[in-house]
Amino acid sequence: MKTALLRIALVLAALGTAAPLRADDGYDLWLRYSLVKDATRLAEYRAAIPRIVIDSRTPTLAAARDELGRGLRGLLGAELPFTPRGPRGPYLLAGTPSSSREIDALELKRELLAAGSEGYVIRSMDVGGRQATVIAANTDVGVLYGVFHLLRHMQTEGSLEGLRIEEKPRVERRILNHWDNLDRSVERGYAGRSLWDWNALPGTLDPRYTDYARANASIGINGTVLTNVNANAQVLTPAYLQKVRALAGVFRPYGIRVYLTARFSAPIEIGGLRTADPLDPAVRAWWKAKTDEIYRIIPDFGGFLVKANSEGQPGPQDYRRTHADGANMLAEAVAPHDGIVMWRAFVYSPDEPRDRTMQAYDEFHPLDGQFLPNVLVQVKNGPLDFQPREPFHPLFGAMPRTPLMLELQVTQEYLGQHSDLVYLAPMWQEVLDADTYARGAGSTVAKVIDGSLEGHRVTGVAGVANTGTDRNWTGHPFHQANWYAFGRMAWNPAARSDAIADEWIRMTFTSDEAFVRPVKRMMMESREVAVNYMTPLGLHHIMARSHHYGPGPWVTGGRADWTALYYHRADTLGIGFDRTAAGSNAVGQYVGPVRDRFNDRATVGDSLLLWFHRVGWNDRVESGRTLWNEMVHRYSAGVDSVRAMRRAWDGLAGKIDAERHGEVARRLATQERAARWWRDASLLYFQQFARQPIPPQYERPARPLEFYTAHTSDTIPEF
Ligand code: BDP
Numbered sequence: 092m093k094t095a096l097l098r099i100a101l102v103l104a105a106l107g108t109a110a111p112l113r114a115d116d117g118y119d120l121w122l123r124y125s126l127v128k129d130a131t132r133l134a135e136y137r138a139a140i141p142r143i144v145i146d147s148r149t150p151t152l153a154a155a156r157d158e159l160g161r162g163l164r165g166l167l168g169a170e171l172p173f174t175p176r177g178p179r180g181p182y183l184l185a186g187t188p189s190s191s192r193e194i195d196a197l198e199l200k201r202e203l204l205a206a207g208s209e210g211y212v213i214r215s216m217d218v219g220g221r222q223a224t225v226i227a228a229n230t231d232v233g234v235l236y237g238v239f240h241l242l243r244h245m246q247t248e249g250s251l252e253g254l255r256i257e258e259k260p261r262v263e264r265r266i267l268n269h270w271d272n273l274d275r276s277v278e279r280g281y282a283g284r285s286l287w288d289w290n291a292l293p294g295t296l297d298p299r300y301t302d303y304a305r306a307n308a309s310i311g312i313n314g315t316v317l318t319n320v321n322a323n324a325q326v327l328t329p330a331y332l333q334k335v336r337a338l339a340g341v342f343r344p345y346g347i348r349v350y351l352t353a354r355f356s357a358p359i360e361i362g363g364l365r366t367a368d369p370l371d372p373a374v375r376a377w378w379k380a381k382t383d384e385i386y387r388i389i390p391d392f393g394g395f396l397v398k399a400n401s402e403g404q405p406g407p408q409d410y411r412r413t414h415a416d417g418a419n420m421l422a423e424a425v426a427p428h429d430g431i432v433m434w435r436a437f438v439y440s441p442d443e444p445r446d447r448t449m450q451a452y453d454e455f456h457p458l459d460g461q462f463l464p465n466v467l468v469q470v471k472n473g474p475l476d477f478q479p480r481e482p483f484h485p486l487f488g489a490m491p492r493t494p495l496m497l498e499l500q501v502t503q504e505y506l507g508q509h510s511d512l513v514y515l516a517p518m519w520q521e522v523l524d525a526d527t528y529a530r531g532a533g534s535t536v537a538k539v540i541d542g543s544l545e546g547h548r549v550t551g552v553a554g555v556a557n558t559g560t561d562r563n564w565t566g567h568p569f570h571q572a573n574w575y576a577f578g579r580m581a582w583n584p585a586a587r588s589d590a591i592a593d594e595w596i597r598m599t600f601t602s603d604e605a606f607v608r609p610v611k612r613m614m615m616e617s618r619e620v621a622v623n624y625m626t627p628l629g630l631h632h633i634m635a636r637s638h639h640y641g642p643g644p645w646v647t648g649g650r651a652d653w654t655a656l657y658y659h660r661a662d663t664l665g666i667g668f669d670r671t672a673a674g675s676n677a678v679g680q681y682v683g684p685v686r687d688r689f690n691d692r693a694t695v696g697d698s699l700l701l702w703f704h705r706v707g708w709n710d711r712v713e714s715g716r717t718l719w720n721e722m723v724h725r726y727s728a729g730v731d732s733v734r735a736m737r738r739a740w741d742g743l744a745g746k747i748d749a750e751r752h753g754e755v756a757r758r759l760a761t762q763e764r765a766a767r768w769w770r771d772a773s774l775l776y777f778q779q780f781a782r783q784p785i786p787p788q789y790e791r792p793a794r795p796l797e798f799y800t801a802h803t804s805d806t807i808p809e810f
Contacts, residue, residue, distance in 0.1 A: 113125075113748055114748055114749070114750045115747075115750055115751055116562050116563060116750060117562065117563025117564070117568050117571070117750075117751055117754075118302075118562055118563060118564070120306050120563075120571050120574075120575075120599065121306075121309070121571065121575055121595055121598035121599045122162075122242075122305065122306065122598070123246075123598065123599065124161065124162045124163075124164070124165025124166050124242070124246065125165060125166075126165065126166065126167075126168045127166050127167070127245070127248060128248075128601075128602060128603075129602075132248050132250070133167065133168075135250065135251060135252075136166065136167055136245060136251065137167055137169070138181070139181055139183075139215075139222070139224060140163065140167070140171065140181070140182070140183045140224060140251075141171065141172075141180060141181065141182065142171060142172045142173070142174050142180075142182045142183070143156075143163070143171055143172070143173050143174070143182065143185070144173070144174060144175065144182055144183065144184045144185070144186075144191075144193070145159065145173065145183075145184070145185040145186055145234075146175075146186055146190045146191055148190070149190070149231050149344075150343070150344035151231035151232055151234070151235055151344045151345070151346065152186070152231050152234060152235075153344070154235055154305075154308075154344045154345060155185060155231070155235040156173065156185075158235070158238050158239065158242065158305065159185070159238055159242070160173070162238075162242040162245075162246075163242075163245075166242070166245050166246065179221065180221065180222075181221060181222040181223065181224075182221065182223055182224075183223070183224045183225075183226070184218060184223045184224070184225045185225070185226040185227075185234055185237065185238060186226075186227065186234060187227070187228055187229060187230060187233070188227075188229070190231070190234075193218060193219075194225070194227045197216075197218065197225065197227065199212055199225075199227050202227075202257055203227060203228070203229055205257065205259070206228060206229055206233060206257065206258075206259050207229070207259050208229060208230050208232075208233070209230065209233055209236060209259060209260050209311075209346070210228065210229075210233055210236075210257070210258055210259025210260070211226060211227065211228040211233045211234065211236055211237030211240065211256075211257075211258055211259075212225070212226075212227045212228070212237070212256065212257050213225065213226050213227075213237055213240060213241055213244075213255075213256035213258075214227075214254055214255060214256075215251055215252060215253055215255075224241070224251055224254065226238060226240075226241060232308075232313075232345075232346035235308055235345065235346060236258075236308070236311060236346075237258075239308065239309040239310075240256065240258060242309075243309075243594060243598065244256075246594075246597060246598045247593075247594050247597045247598065247602065248597070248602055260311055260581075260582045260583070261541040261543075261550075261582070261583050261584060261585070262540065262541050262542075262550045262551060262552050262581055262582065262584065263542075263548075263549060263551060264313065264314055264393075264431070264467075264496070264550065264551035264552070265311055265312050265313050265314065265551070265578065265581035265582060266312070266313070266314035266315065266316060266350065266393075266551060266552070266553045266554070267307070267312055267315045267316065267501075267553070267554055267555075267558075267577075268316045268320065268396065268498070268553050268554065268555045268556060269285070269286075269287075269315065269316060269317055269319070269556045269558075270319045270320060270321075270502075270555060270556075271285035271286070271287060271317065271318060272285065272318075272319050272323065273289055273318070273323050273325055273326060273331075275287070275288070275289065277559055278319050278321060279500075279502050279504040280502060280557070280559050281502065281503065281508045281509040281557070281559070281566050281567075282557060282558060282559030282560070282563075282564060282565045282566035282567075282570070283559035283560035283561040283566070284559055284560045285559065285560070286299060286300070286303060286558060286559065286560060287317060287334075287338065289331070289334055292333075292334035292337050292338065293333045293334045293336065293337035296337060296341060300338060300341040300342070301341055303558070304341060304344075304345035304347055305345060306564075306574075307345065307347055307578065308345040308347065310574075310575055310577075310578025310579055310582070311578050311579070311581065311582035312347065312577075312578045312581065313347055313348065314347060314348045314349075314350055314393050315342065315347055315348075315349055315350065315556075316349075316350040316352060316396045316433075316553075317335065317338065317349055317350070317351060318351055318352045319352060320352055320396065320397075320398035320404075320435065321398065321402070321404060322352035322353065322354035322397075322398070322404070323354065324356070324357035324360040324361045325361065326351055326352075327351065327353070327354075327357055327361060327381060327385075328361055329384075332384070332385060332388045333388070335349060335351065335388075335389060336389050339389045339391070339392070343391065348391050348392065348393035349389065349392060349393060350392070350393040350394055350395065350396055350433075351385075351392075351395060351396070352395065352396045352397065352398070353395040353397050353421060354404075354405065355367055355399050355404065355405040355406050355407070355417065356405035357381075358373075358377045358378065362377045362381070364377060366410070367405060367409070367410070368407075368410040369407045369410065369412050369417045369419075370410070370412060370416060370420075374420070375420055375423070375424075378420060378421060378424045379423070379424045381424075382421075382424035382425055382428070382430070383424075383428075386428045386430075392428070392430060393430060394425045394430035394431040394432055394433070394465075395421050395425065395430070395432050395433070396432075396433040396435070396469070396553075397417070397418070397421065397432065397433070397434050397435060398435045398437065399414065399417055399434070399435070399438075400414070400438055401435065401437055401438040401439065403441075413458060413461070414434060414454065414458060415458045415461035415462050417434070418434040418462055418463070418466045418468075419462065419463045419466065422462070422463040422465050422466045423463065425465065426463070426465050430465065431465045431466070431467060431549065432463075432466045432467070433466075433467050433469045433496055433551065433553065434462075434466055434467070434468055434469065435468075435469045435498070436454075436455050436468050436469060436470045436471070436484075436486060437451065437469075437470075437471055437476070437498075438450060438451055438454055438455075439451070439652070443650060443651045443652055444652060445675055446668075446670065446675035447475065447652040447657075448474035448475050448670070448677055449474070449675065449677050449680060451470070451484070451486060452474070452484075452485045452486050452489065452680045455468060455486055455490065456486065456489050456490065456680075458490075458493075459489070459490040459491065459492050459493050460493070462493050464549065465549065466493070466494075467493075467494045467495065467496040467549060467550075467551050468486070468490065468493050468494070468495050468496065469495075469496040469497075469498050469551075470484050470486045470487065470495050470496065470497065470498060471484060471498045471499075471500075472484060472497060472498070472499055472518075472519070472522045473522070474677070474680075475631060475632060476505070477500040477504060477505050477555075478505055478626065478631040478632060479505060479506055479518075479618070479621055479622045479625050479626050479631075480518070480622050480626065480629070480631070480698060480699070480702075481631065481702070482525075482689065482699055482702060482703075483522050483525040483527070483536050485677075485680035487527050487529075487536045487540075488527030488528070488529025488530075488534055488536075488544070489527075489529065489680070489682075491529065491544075491545045492545070494542065494547040494549045494550060494551070495540065496540070496550070496551035496552065496553055497522075497523075497536070497540045497551075497552045497553070497584075498553045498554075498555070499515075499519055499552070499553070499554045499555070500554070500555040501554040501556055501557045501573050501574055501577050502555050502556060502557035503515075503557065503570070503573075504639055505625075505634060505639055506618075506621055506625075507621060507625075507640075507762065507765060508639075508640050509566050509567060509758075510567070510758050510761040511567075511621060511758075511762045511765060512569045512613070512614075512617050512736065512755070512758065512759060512762060513573075513617045513618055513620075513621045514569065514572055514573065514576070514592060514614035514615065514617045514618060515573045515576065515577075515618065516572075516573070516576035516580060516588035516591055516592065517588045517615060517618050517619075518618050519576070519577075519588070520580070520587065520588045522536055523535065523536050523537040523540070523580070523584045523585070524536070524537065526685070527539060527681075527682060527685065528682040528683060528684050528685055529544065529682055530544060537584035537585055540552060540584055541584055552580070552581040552584070554574075554577040554581065556574070557570050557573060557574060558574065567755075567758050568599075568751050568754055568755050568758075569614070569755065571595075571599065572595045572599070572614065575591070575595045576588065576592070576595065579591045588615070589611065589615055592611050592614045592615060593607065593611055596610050596611060596614075600746075600747045600751075601746060603746055605743075606743055606746040609739050609742075609743065610743070613736050613739055613740070616732065620729055620732040620733060620736070621729070622698075622729075623725045623726065623728050623729030623732065624726055624729025624730055624732075624733070624766040624769045624770055625642075625729070625769050627721075627722060627725035627726065627729070628697055628698070628700050628701050628712070628722065628725065629667070629697075629698060629699040629700045629701035629702035629703065629704075630658075630701050630702075631658055631702060632655060632657075632658040633646075633658065633659055633773070634655075635803065635805070636653075636803070638805040640765075640805045641765065641768055641769065641802075641807065642768065642769045642772040642773050642776075644659060644661075644772070644773055644776045644777065645776055645800050659701070660705065661777055661780045662780055663780050663782065664707060664708075665706050665707040665708055665710070665718070666701060666705070666706060666708070666718070666777065666780065667700065667702075667703075667704050667705040667706050668701065668702065668703070668705070669703075669704060669705045670689075670702065670703045670704075671689075671690045671703060671704060672690055674705070677703075678690045678703060689703050690703070692704055692706075696713070697712050697713045697714075697721070700712065706718050708780070708781045708783065719777075719781040719783050720786060722774070722781075723774060723785050723786060723789055724789075726769070726770040726773055726774055727770060727789045727790060729766055729769070729770060730763070730766045730767050730770050730790070733759070733762055733763045733766045734763060736759060736762075737756070737759045737760065737763060740752075740755060740756060740759055744756075764807045765807055767793070768799070768807050768808065768810070770792070771793055771794065771799065771810070772792075772796070772799035772800075774792060775792050775795070775796040775799065776796060776799075776800075793810040794810045798810065
């Protein structure tokens with residue numbers, strides 16, 4: 092009796108009846124591999140893949156094999172046998188022409204030629220009279236990527252019949268930038284402490300390092316900069332390099348290289364030199380020796396990321412040298428080892444500039460053609476600093492002889508930090524799709540980045556990571572989607588944000604359409620919602636001082652371009668930063684048609700209106716409302732949309748596990764309070780200048796302006 096009951100219980104468990112409500116702490120990210128719900132699909136998978144053939148003699152093929160085992164065990168609810176060569180019947184075959192004689196014999200030569208060093212081919216095909224699902228690649232890591240693709244295909248319940256997939260990344264270096272400090276604090280991190288336990292390294296290897304690598308490999312990320320751009324030279328000392336080597340050893344099987352940030356003054360700080368002048372022979376020799384030492388310890392080290400002469404960081408300009416002089420010195424040191432230098436263009440002068448958004452272009456544009464071939468200039472998506480909305484950076488398309496790397500911020504410094512559900516992929520898509528007109532119509536930022544516009548071979552995309560020691564890696568469960576989307580868009584800058592959201596939801600939660608549809612809508616709208624309650628109509632950098640969470644349009648004092656006033660310039664006549672030809676002429680940094688569009692009030696569009704124009708409070712905008720009324724409307728709509736998101740989410744209770752549902756519900760409640768805080772504080776502040784009432788159909792602010800301006804902490808005030 093007991094055993095019969097047990098058997099029934101086991102069968103029920105295997106059928107996954109209880110699966111939707113299984114408590115889930117989010118640790119498994121999108122790699123949950125829960126049992127396939129659709130019975131027909133499940134039967135199809137079980138019939139097509141009763142066994143797996145993969146030679147796993149290398150660490151990377153072993154990782155591929157482990158992932159297949161783990162994934163299919165979860166998806167199919169059964170342990171599949173790994174056989175050297177199955178007897179009869181269908182099977183899954185994975186490998187390279189050198190790991191597998193069967194693969195070598197397949198008619199896939201042309202496809203494999205096209206797949207390159209990281210691509211793969213997935214086929215349902217006949218192999219020696221037997222039906223096989225084949226994952227073939229030229230390299231082990233290609234096989235691993237193919238395995239993750241097939242698992243994703245099955246997690247999203249695609250058919251295995253007639254599979255013909257050929258994939259390869261469009262960008263060579265797909266890199267996370269960790270702004271992690273050696274004391275384990277994370278600059279602009281909202282998910283706990285740094286994943287790198289420097290004290291315990293190199294002796295102790297946290298199992299999370301492997302899961303971190305798996306997650307990254309599953310979305311094609313192939314590099315990680317372990318340390319903050321505000322760099323500490325200590326990481327280049329022998330003791331730390333041993334720790335870095337230990338991490339590199341964990342990541343290597345997953346195709347992930349490590350990179351480090353190089354503090355420009357390291358020759359002085361840890362090298363005992365008196366200068367860090369990039370043209371000084373002793374300095375050059377020091378970097379060369381240091382680099383050789385690093386490569387002796389980590390033979391596949393990726394290279395250096397450098398923030399120089401920006402926000403107090405040392406750099407070549409301290410010695411009256413150029414950014415090219417600095418970058419080339421390091422590039423020469425890493426070149427013999429096939430390394431690269433990622434030199435950041437996020438610079439602005441220590442003197443207060445007329446228009447800060449113009450400085451990176453002014454400095455870097457003249458240097459085009461002066462960088463060595465293994466230097467990438469890393470440019471943030473917009474000319475200011477990761478705001479909820481910015482125009483694309485004018486350097487894209489303006490440095491044809493230099494490979495430009497796109498830097499995106501996955502962590503949400505300016506987009507609600509720990510609390511706000513903001514899916515960032517639509518914002519990244521907006522940038523990647525933007526037409527620079529550098530070589531006529533169709534010269535999109537995506538084509539600049541993937542090298543196709545100017546024929547660059549070295550290409551890259553960087554994302555400032557949002558990971559930390561929180562059990563679910565990113566704090567907010569939906570912030571996992573931004574890590575996921577970053578990888579998918581770095582692999583293919585032409586990927587669509589809604590398709591990525593769709594697969595992420597299915598893999599992370601469920602394929603139940605009644606859940607997928609509303610959640611996808613919520614995600615796709617979320618960025619515009621945040622823009623509305625934070626910085627509508629092209630407003631920017633009106634966040635609170637330093638911590639950047641919550642509103643601070645009143646911030647003045649100190650360095651002018653670190654204040655909100657500098658950016659919004661509100662007075663009784665109007666508001667906005669005049670960047671037209673009559674103003675700072677920032678529009679002049681864009682190519683003809685773009686310049687003209689931004690320069691003209693009639694064509695710029697409301698979304699970037701106050702970025703480029705000063706507008707009177709009673710001027711009409713696209714909706715036909717006056718500017719003031721539109722501002723009230725947008726801030727209010729932002730709050731209303733968050734309320735709608737909460738209602739939609741509450742209605743989905745029971746469709747997924749209570750644990751993650753509850754966590755998101757709690758964060759949405761916080762987001763609503765944050766949105767109201769933004770709305771009330773911003774409207775009251777700007778109202779002083781507009782001198783007009785909030786129209787009666789809109790909600791009143793809860794407290795007077797002084798209440799909000801008196802609040803300076805990074806917690807939401809009680810109102
Ligand atoms: C800003 C951050 C600051 C970073 C800087 C950078 O506020 O913490 O150091 O960017 O990108 O957005 O270097």
